Amino acid sequence: MSLIVPGLTVFFTVILAAVPWGLPDDATFILPLAAVMTVFCWRAIPGANLPAIIAVVFGLLLDVTSGGPLGFWALLALAAASAGTRAQPFASRSDWTPLWLVWTGLAAILAVSGWLIASLYYFRWIDWWPIALGAVASVILFPLVWRLILRLYGSAYPRSDFVGRGAI
Numbered sequence: 511m512s513l514i515v516p517g518l519t520v521f522f523t524v525i526l527a528a529v530p531w532g533l534p535d536d537a538t539f540i541l542p543l544a545a546v547m548t549v550f551c552w553r554a555i556p557g558a559n560l561p562a563i564i565a566v567v568f569g570l571l572l573d574v575t576s577g578g579p580l581g582f583w584a585l586l587a588l589a590a591a592s593a594g595t596r597a598q599p600f601a602s603r604s605d606w607t608p609l610w611l612v613w614t615g616l617a618a619i620l621a622v623s624g625w626l627i628a629s630l631y632y633f634r635w636i637d638w639w640p641i642a643l644g645a646v647a648s649v650i651l652f653p654l655v656w657r658l659i660l661r662l663y664g665s666a667y668p669r670s671d672f673v674g675r676g677a678i
Contacts, residue, residue: 521568539641
């Protein structure tokens with residue numbers, strides 16, 4: 511399977527996260543977590559080709575464009591890629607709710623881990639609210655992102671039996 515569609519999708523979300531949208535300070539983690547969620551979704555699709563190293567590279571690109579500590583988003587993207595691979599049995603069902611619950615748990619873990627890592631990096635307790643808001647927003651946006659990725663997957667690979675099982 512081709513790497514182009516998953517890679518371009520993740521690259522596009524990284525670029526969207528890097529654009530200065532003029533969002534309030536509390537919303538700074540929403541778009542980067544959406545990029546990490548895109549990595550999770552692509553890795554959760556059985557047969558989709560998004561290597562973990564690509565997720566790390568895009569995470570590093572997100573680190574550079576966001577001005578944060580180098581490796582922060584790369585580590586979170588790698589965790590999401592690993593969790594997405596383990597969540598493949600949930601994605602193969604026609605009901606995406608179990609996968610949504612997996613993302614909800616992972617978003618909570620990523621938020622707490624990200625908060626702890628950022629606090630260690632800055633040697634002080636940072637405000638937890640922006641990370642929590644980003645995690646909640648990613649959970650709310652998950653169904654939309656999942657369906658969009660499934661549509662991209664189905665149009666790029668129309669012979670896949672995964673999409674034909676009613677996952678959309």
